[in-house]
Amino acid sequence: MNETNTIQVKEVTKSFGKKVVLKDINFDIKQGRIYGFIGPSGSGKTTLVKMMVGMDIPDKGSIYLLGEKMPNLEILQQIGYMAQSDALYTALTGKENLMFFASLFKLDNAEKQKRIAYAAELVGLTDDLDKKVSAYSGGMKRRLSLALAIIQNPQVLILDEPTVGIDPELRLSIWNELLRLKNEEGKTIIVTTHVMDEAEKCDYISMVRDGSIIATGTPFQLKEQYGVHSLDAVFLHAGRKVQ
Amino acid sequence: MRIAALIKRILLQISRDKRTLALLFIAPLFVLTLMSLVFNGNAVEPVLGVENGNKQIVEKLKEADIVVKEYNKVSNVNETILDHHLDGFLQVEDDKATITLLNNDPTVAKSLEMKVKQIYSKEKQIQLLGTNGMRNELSLQDSMKTDYVYGSSETELFDTFSPILVGFFVFFFVFLISGIGLLNERTTGTLERLLATPIKRGEIVTGYLIGYGLLALIQTVIIVLFAINVLDMVLVGSVWTVILINAILTLVALSLGILLSSFASSEFQMIQFIPVIIVPQIFFSGIFSIEGMADWLQVFANFMPLYYAADALKGVMYEGLSLAEIRSNLYILLAFAAVFIILNLFALKKYRKL
Numbered sequence: 001m002n003e004t005n006t007i008q009v010k011e012v013t014k015s016f017g018k019k020v021v022l023k024d025i026n027f028d029i030k031q032g033r034i035y036g037f038i039g040p041s042g043s044g045k046t047t048l049v050k051m052m053v054g055m056d057i058p059d060k061g062s063i064y065l066l067g068e069k070m071p072n073l074e075i076l077q078q079i080g081y082m083a084q085s086d087a088l089y090t091a092l093t094g095k096e097n098l099m100f101f102a103s104l105f106k107l108d109n110a111e112k113q114k115r116i117a118y119a120a121e122l123v124g125l126t127d128d129l130d131k132k133v134s135a136y137s138g139g140m141k142r143r144l145s146l147a148l149a150i151i152q153n154p155q156v157l158i159l160d161e162p163t164v165g166i167d168p169e170l171r172l173s174i175w176n177e178l179l180r181l182k183n184e185e186g187k188t189i190i191v192t193t194h195v196m197d198e199a200e201k202c203d204y205i206s207m208v209r210d211g212s213i214i215a216t217g218t219p220f221q222l223k224e225q226y227g228v229h230s231l232d233a234v235f236l237h238a239g240r241k242v243q
Numbered sequence: 244m245r246i247a248a249l250i251k252r253i254l255l256q257i258s259r260d261k262r263t264l265a266l267l268f269i270a271p272l273f274v275l276t277l278m279s280l281v282f283n284g285n286a287v288e289p290v291l292g293v294e295n296g297n298k299q300i301v302e303k304l305k306e307a308d309i310v311v312k313e314y315n316k317v318s319n320v321n322e323t324i325l326d327h328h329l330d331g332f333l334q335v336e337d338d339k340a341t342i343t344l345l346n347n348d349p350t351v352a353k354s355l356e357m358k359v360k361q362i363y364s365k366e367k368q369i370q371l372l373g374t375n376g377m378r379n380e381l382s383l384q385d386s387m388k389t390d391y392v393y394g395s396s397e398t399e400l401f402d403t404f405s406p407i408l409v410g411f412f413v414f415f416f417v418f419l420i421s422g423i424g425l426l427n428e429r430t431t432g433t434l435e436r437l438l439a440t441p442i443k444r445g446e447i448v449t450g451y452l453i454g455y456g457l458l459a460l461i462q463t464v465i466i467v468l469f470a471i472n473v474l475d476m477v478l479v480g481s482v483w484t485v486i487l488i489n490a491i492l493t494l495v496a497l498s499l500g501i502l503l504s505s506f507a508s509s510e511f512q513m514i515q516f517i518p519v520i521i522v523p524q525i526f527f528s529g530i531f532s533i534e535g536m537a538d539w540l541q542v543f544a545n546f547m548p549l550y551y552a553a554d555a556l557k558g559v560m561y562e563g564l565s566l567a568e569i570r571s572n573l574y575i576l577l578a579f580a581a582v583f584i585i586l587n588l589f590a591l592k593k594y595r596k597l
């Protein structure tokens with residue numbers, strides 16, 4: 001077994017009240033790959049990744065991360081999570097935010113400083129670290145959230161719509177860094193998005209619609225399978241088949 | 244240390260928020276000062292009607308800044324007081340004297356009663372010494388009877404309820420600020436974000452209690468010292484006991500504040516807890532006589548943390564009780580805090596099951 005399953009999702013169902021948000025979801029995610037979950041808003045992507053992080057529990061089924069059943073506090077050390085909406089302490093500076101979250105993980109002081117410098121550099125915030133977050137633009141907040149997600153050098157990155165509100169140039173550089181993290185450090189990365197061109201960069205994509213995964217595969221496989229040239233078209237075709 | 248990181252962050256956040264700091268440290272002093280000025284105000288000279296008073300007594304009363312109006316043969320004392328806008332009426336008959344107080348304002352009534360009693364007793368003593376030499380002094384106590392037009396002698400002065408006010412302000416401001424602190428963390432999503440890290444729920448609650456607890460402790464010390472040294476509140480017992488009572492009350496306020504914040508979805512909803520949670524506690528804190536309430540109503544006092552704190556504070560500051568004598572009140576307060584803290588751990592389960 002040279003390829004371990006970093007994440008296993010087995011027969012997961014989740015409802016809020018009477019509304020079924022996820023229906024019988026099954027998939028495995030292998031180490032060192034980028035997985036994309038694409039789907040319109042309201043399709044259940046956020047609910048799914050929150051359960052992977054262990055912030056919510058499935059009504060039915062189970063989720064395993066790095067071999068441990070979630071939720072699990074120890075495993076959280078190995079997960080970098082970026083929420084869909086920025087959750088930052090706006091009265092504090094960027095650096096103070098990074099420092100605070102770094103202190104919540106098992107890092108020694110020298111390592112903390114190194115990781116803060118690295119994360120800030122990665123998202124292009126080095127020069128703005130001493131500004132209060134309340135003075136940040138939307139894109140800067142998004143970038144700080146990403147920096148917080150990678151602060152403890154986790155094995156698994158779970159990023160919920162990471163590039164919303166970030167300009168194309170920086171978006172490209174973030175994607176290049178994600179690819180580098182995957183290739184050089186063997187990190188497993190899960191990304192949700194509703195932008196099709198980002199999906200092209202993933203190794204595997206799953207298309208989510210109304211709480212179900214309607215298609216899974218590499219971008220190339222999917223286009224091949226439906227005989228179309230764009231993922232947009234795949235999404236339309238796959239969606240039609242389900243209905 | 245994750246708890247240390249949390250405490251540091253809370254203190255850093257508050258230090259950036261000057262308005263909240265002012266609310267915490269300056270607002271209670273301002274309100275207390277205002278109240279002491281209002282209650283201790285003695286600008287108006289009371290008007291006293293006197294029937295059958297001898298020269299010396301009338302003289303002495305006038306010296307004590309009382310406006311004296313002399314009357315002969317008054318048939319209805321209450322009507323006379325009301326018709327002539329008097330604050331009180333003194334009737335002297337042989338060995339007996341009766342003072343009737345309007346008592347529409349307990350502060351005025353009390354000070355008038357005290358002055359008149361003092362003067363009358365002194366005069367009486369001089370008279371007695373003159374005639375009979377040494378006579379037993381007990382009769383002096385009984386030689387004057389007090390009647391009231393409104394209320395009764397139960398109505399008390401600022402002195403007796405100022406200890407309660409100190410406790411109330413400590414409770415109120417700490418409750419509000421810690422509750423809104425955690426509420427903000429909820430509404431901005433940072434609490435959820437926090438729970439996506441390996442931090443334990445117990446660590447969050449502890450961090451919050453210590454972080455806000457430190458602020459609250461500073462506030463408590465400032466309020467107590469200010470009340471005693473600047474406002475000259477009575478303090479018969481030990482100042483350390485007063486601070487200890489308030490510190491424990493603070494713990495209750497903190498844990499209750501952060502607990503209730505989980506049932507509020509906005510700052511405005513947090514404010515809505517004030518009439519529901521805070522105001523009833525004032526009624527049962529002892530500012531109003533609890534013994535005088537209906538039995539079923541008195542039962543409620545047992546569920547009000549402020550009741551126990553106020554009782555202990557009044558005991559120490561006004562009656563001079565020692566720590567040992569108010570110990571049981573402190574145990575009950577600690578029990579309140581323990582219950583609220585445990586409930587907090589459960590309330591956080593809403594965000595993460597572990």
Ligand SMILES: Nc1ncnc2c1ncn2[C@@H]1O[C@H](COP(=O)(O)OP(=O)(O)O)[C@@H](O)[C@H]1O
Pocket residue numbers: 016021039040041042043044045046047048
């Ligand atoms: N806490 C919640 N309570 C009730 N309904 C929720 C909750 N969270 C999400 N939902 C519902 O679940 C559905 C999926 O939401 P979400 O997972 O956020 O979708 P996406 O991330 O794909 O936009 C939506 O219809 C949303 O209204």
Ligand SMILES: [Mg+2]
Pocket residue numbers: 042045046047084160
């Ligand atoms: Mg979403």
